[in-house]
Amino acid sequence: MELTGLIAYVIFFLSLAGVYALLALGLNVQWGYTGMLNIGIAAFFAVGAYTSAILTSPPTAVPGGFGLPIPVGLISAMLVAGVLALFIGLITLNLRTDYLAIASIGIAEIVRLFLKNEEWLTNGVRGMSGIPKPFSGLVPGADALLFLGVVVALVLLVYWANQRAYGSPWGRVLRAIREKEVAASAMGKYTLLFRLQAFVYGSCIMGLAGAVYAHFVGFISPEAFDPLFATFLVWVMLIAGGSGNNRGAILGAVAIWTVWSLTEFLTTRIATEHFSLSQLAAMRVFMIGLLLQVILLLRPQGILPEVPPKPIRDADK
Amino acid sequence: MSVLRMDSVYGGYGGADILCGVSLEIGPGEIIAVIGPNGAGKSTAMKAVFGLAKVRQGSIHFMDKNITGLAADRVVQQGISYVPQVDNVFPSLSVEENLDMGAFLRKDDFSAQKRKIYELFPPLAERRTQSAGTLSGGQRQMVAMGRALMLDPKLLLLDEPTAGLSPRYMDQIFAIVRDINSLGISIMMVEQNARQALGLAHRGYVLATGANRFSDTGANLLANEEVARMFLGG
Amino acid sequence: MVTEVLQLIIYGVIYGSIVALGAVGVSLTFGVLRFANFAHGDLMTFGAYMVLAAYVGFALPMWLSVIVALAMTASLAVLIDQTLFRRFRRANPMILLISSFGVGLMVRSLVQIIWGGSTQVYDPGIQFPYQFWGLRIRPDHLIILGGTLVLVVVLHLFLQKTRMGKAMRAMADNPDLARISGINTDRVIIWTWIMGASLAAAAGYFLALDSRLQPDMGWFILLPVFAAAILGGIGKPYGAIAGGFIIGITEELSTLILSPAYKPAVAFALMVAILIFRPTGIFKGAR
Numbered sequence: 118m119e120l121t122g123l124i125a126y127v128i129f130f131l132s133l134a135g136v137y138a139l140l141a142l143g144l145n146v147q148w149g150y151t152g153m154l155n156i157g158i159a160a161f162f163a164v165g166a167y168t169s170a171i172l173t174s175p176p177t178a179v180p181g182g183f184g185l186p187i188p189v190g191l192i193s194a195m196l197v198a199g200v201l202a203l204f205i206g207l208i209t210l211n212l213r214t215d216y217l218a219i220a221s222i223g224i225a226e227i228v229r230l231f232l233k234n235e236e237w238l239t240n241g242v243r244g245m246s247g248i249p250k251p252f253s254g255l256v257p258g259a260d261a262l263l264f265l266g267v268v269v270a271l272v273l274l275v276y277w278a279n280q281r282a283y284g285s286p287w288g289r290v291l292r293a294i295r296e297k298e299v300a301a302s303a304m305g306k307y308t309l310l311f312r313l314q315a316f317v318y319g320s321c322i323m324g325l326a327g328a329v330y331a332h333f334v335g336f337i338s339p340e341a342f343d344p345l346f347a348t349f350l351v352w353v354m355l356i357a358g359g360s361g362n363n364r365g366a367i368l369g370a371v372a373i374w375t376v377w378s379l380t381e382f383l384t385t386r387i388a389t390e391h392f393s394l395s396q397l398a399a400m401r402v403f404m405i406g407l408l409l410q411v412i413l414l415l416r417p418q419g420i421l422p423e424v425p426p427k428p429i430r431d432a433d434k
Numbered sequence: 435m436s437v438l439r440m441d442s443v444y445g446g447y448g449g450a451d452i453l454c455g456v457s458l459e460i461g462p463g464e465i466i467a468v469i470g471p472n473g474a475g476k477s478t479a480m481k482a483v484f485g486l487a488k489v490r491q492g493s494i495h496f497m498d499k500n501i502t503g504l505a506a507d508r509v510v511q512q513g514i515s516y517v518p519q520v521d522n523v524f525p526s527l528s529v530e531e532n533l534d535m536g537a538f539l540r541k542d543d544f545s546a547q548k549r550k551i552y553e554l555f556p557p558l559a560e561r562r563t564q565s566a567g568t569l570s571g572g573q574r575q576m577v578a579m580g581r582a583l584m585l586d587p588k589l590l591l592l593d594e595p596t597a598g599l600s601p602r603y604m605d606q607i608f609a610i611v612r613d614i615n616s617l618g619i620s621i622m623m624v625e626q627n628a629r630q631a632l633g634l635a636h637r638g639y640v641l642a643t644g645a646n647r648f649s650d651t652g653a654n655l656l657a658n659e660e661v662a663r664m665f666l667g668g
Numbered sequence: 669m670v671t672e673v674l675q676l677i678i679y680g681v682i683y684g685s686i687v688a689l690g691a692v693g694v695s696l697t698f699g700v701l702r703f704a705n706f707a708h709g710d711l712m713t714f715g716a717y718m719v720l721a722a723y724v725g726f727a728l729p730m731w732l733s734v735i736v737a738l739a740m741t742a743s744l745a746v747l748i749d750q751t752l753f754r755r756f757r758r759a760n761p762m763i764l765l766i767s768s769f770g771v772g773l774m775v776r777s778l779v780q781i782i783w784g785g786s787t788q789v790y791d792p793g794i795q796f797p798y799q800f801w802g803l804r805i806r807p808d809h810l811i812i813l814g815g816t817l818v819l820v821v822v823l824h825l826f827l828q829k830t831r832m833g834k835a836m837r838a839m840a841d842n843p844d845l846a847r848i849s850g851i852n853t854d855r856v857i858i859w860t861w862i863m864g865a866s867l868a869a870a871a872g873y874f875l876a877l878d879s880r881l882q883p884d885m886g887w888f889i890l891l892p893v894f895a896a897a898i899l900g901g902i903g904k905p906y907g908a909i910a911g912g913f914i915i916g917i918t919e920e921l922s923t924l925i926l927s928p929a930y931k932p933a934v935a936f937a938l939m940v941a942i943l944i945f946r947p948t949g950i951f952k953g954a955r
């Protein structure tokens with residue numbers, strides 16, 4: 118009994134870590150490869166989650182879905198997140214990257230307001246429940262394990278795609294843009310195009326992560342996408358793991374998700390009677406915030422630093 | 435005793451060396467002209483004095499004191515002022531405020547110094563409250579030089595003070611350089627208008643690819659055929 | 669209808685004052701340090717709670733509580749700068765932004781650890797608004813308007829008349845030239861934090877007077893604050909003040925046609941429009 122409980126917890130834990138790994142991989146393309154500051158990860162995550170939830174929920178659910186197959190939901194989630202990214206990218210990507218950071222919190226705020234207020238579509242603050250799970254009931258008792266398999270497969274797929282992209286000429290241009298090796302005047306429009314592609318691609322992955330999350334927990338509400346869980350933790354993960362390194366992104370996701378879970382354990386151990394739940398929650402956030410500062414000070418390159426591929430001498434042929 | 439002495443300085447901006455053995459010396463009351471082709475490292479040599487370019491090897495002495503690698507604000511305190519080639523005024527500050535910023539280190543009353551500078555640059559006196567960004571190129575150059583003179587330096591570094599100016603302003607700036615020098619201030623001046631600069635300077639240096647090529651009195655350099663052919667445009 | 673619009677404009681000016689004071693701080697730090705400080709909203713929150721601590725906790729008079737809060741918030745900002753931001757300045761400036769995002773969360777959770785997550789007020793009880801020509805305004809609103817006016821005048825005198833204020837503008841113009849002119853740039857940076865954080869604390873206090881204290885009050889106002897700073901041309905304190913009032917009035921007037929829930933979206937829309945058509949802000953100027 119104990120053991121099955123533990124296994125169930127481990128599966129649950131890894132599935133969520135996998136969702137975060139997807140988010141971190143998406144952010145890695147934006148920040149790690151290209152140096153773009155997205156502080157509105159929550160927006161793309163939430164939009165992906167809600168898109169898939171609405172499309173795949175049965176029409177009988179509240180507020181009523183379209184009953185489409187789950188893969189359609191996942192792909193649509195990526196598309197909608199991508200369109201949102203295209204919109205924000207077109208406005209800000211030719212400006213200093215601070216503007217992108219500011220605009221991205223703006224879009225996150227608007228998505229949050231939309232989800233809260235458009236009850237006809239999202240059921241508002243009450244959230245959406247009954248989101249279908251893939252393979253449910255296929256092998257009795259193994260739902261969770263099968264789902265974890267799907268998550269792992271998706272993480273590996275995105276990891277493979279990211280790695281391919283990193284070594285490709287496309288990835289090399291992104292890095293050059295990040296390091297400001299390309300004179301803006303020489304590349305001009307192309308720089309913008311490359312940045313836009315990277316931003317949209319990364320956001321699609323975040324949308325995918327959102328969809329996976331929605332199908333995993335089966336219930337979503339605007340609260341699940343607050344900037345702490347959906348944006349800040351992802352940043353800490355990527356920076357801890359190693360910006361620019363896909364393996365680092367995955368490792369960071371698992372490591373920080375572990376730390377985050379441990380902080381819960383820690384805070385419940387210290388004198389629960391003296392503090393309210395919201396105070397204990399705040400202590401966890403404080404610890405993670407402190408951890409980020411320590412990493413930035415002591416090991417800004419992360420656990421697994423970026424390993425740039427060998428330069429190809431005749432790249433400009 | 436020399437005012438400034440650079441001894442075979444190597445260095446640059448972190449990558450490959452831009453300066454590959456620059457040596458020069460400025461005596462008390464001298465005007466030194468530094469000429470050379472674009473990208474020769476003339477500006478970098480000046481920046482090295484102010485710690486804005488890194489000196490990897492070699493030394494820089496000011497009044498026999500080693501100032502190699504000293505931070506910019508400390509160099510100013512020693513008595514060297516610097517007018518960079520570009521972006522050398524605070525555009526949103528008024529002319530007067532630009533001068534005040536030049537005197538930031540002074541705790542005493544510097545209104546007399548400011549009066550002296552307005553006498554040296556009469557056009558500025560009429561435009562005290564105008565913001566520097568709205569001035570013409572020549573007037574801006576005057577603001578920049580005025581700012582640099584507020585601390586009453588012993589040595590003034592001027593990086594291409596006449597670049598992009600009309601001939602009328604150019605002559606005016608050269609005349610002012612002579613006036614400043616007659617106040618006893620040594621001057622090191624990088625110039626594209628090499629003939630005029632060498633004509634004015636006591637001595638000159640020709641830099642090419644980060645190293646000394648020629649050094650002599652201004653008059654001799656002007657007379658030197660090789661210098662004339664290679665660096666003075668025939 | 670006319671009174672309704674006038675009433676909204678009054679509310680807009682009140683809310684705009686708060687946004688303006690926040691935006692000035694963002695603009696000052698951006699101008700001098702070249703990074704968008706994502707912890708600025710949380711400095712506002714900290715200021716508001718410091719007033720609470722002094723006023724309710726130590727039973728000091730309100731005016732003294734506010735002064736204490738300004739000093740405490742300025743000290744916190746200088747402390748954060750000297751322990752963290754100073755070390756990141758040499759590195760990629762974007763690291764500063766990420767660090768500030770984390771610092772903001774830390775300040776916010778610190779407030780929540782100390783005071784809990786529930787909303788609080790300085791003085792319980794209802795204030796009766798003054799009525800004139802069918803318009804209403806609460807005594808607290810007069811404090812906000814008067815306080816903002818005083819602070820803007822003080823800021824103006826500081827920037828125009830004092831050595832440090834001029835040096836701050838000079839450094840925002842051209843940090844390298846400031847350094848070679850002999851300006852002590854480290855001191856300028858410290859003063860920038862003192863001014864920016866004091867104004868943030870005042871804005872936080874006013875925000876709490878206008879509504880209530882809450883640990884994430886500053887985070888939620890960060891978007892309008894940034895929008896105002898961008899509207900005025902980021903790095904230009906005077907523009908930020910104007911931007912604040914424009915944002916405040918537009919947000920309030922938008923409730924005539926939009927659900928009030930979408931007020932922050934209006935700030936965002938204005939910001940997007942400015943980014944598309946005039947990234948340097950509505951007032952002329954460089955960069």
Ligand SMILES: Nc1ncnc2c1ncn2[C@@H]1O[C@H](COP(=O)(O)OP(=O)(O)OP(=O)(O)O)[C@@H](O)[C@H]1O
Pocket residue numbers: 447452470471472473474475476477478479519
């Ligand atoms: N900040 C910098 N970082 C890296 N390289 C630089 C920097 N500034 C200049 N360089 C390089 O150093 C070399 C010398 O530049 P420098 O400005 O000293 O030349 P210069 O002799 O002053 O030329 P000009 O007559 O055009 O002013 C150039 O190749 C230039 O590209």
Ligand SMILES: [Mg+2]
Pocket residue numbers: 476477478519593
């Ligand atoms: Mg030069």
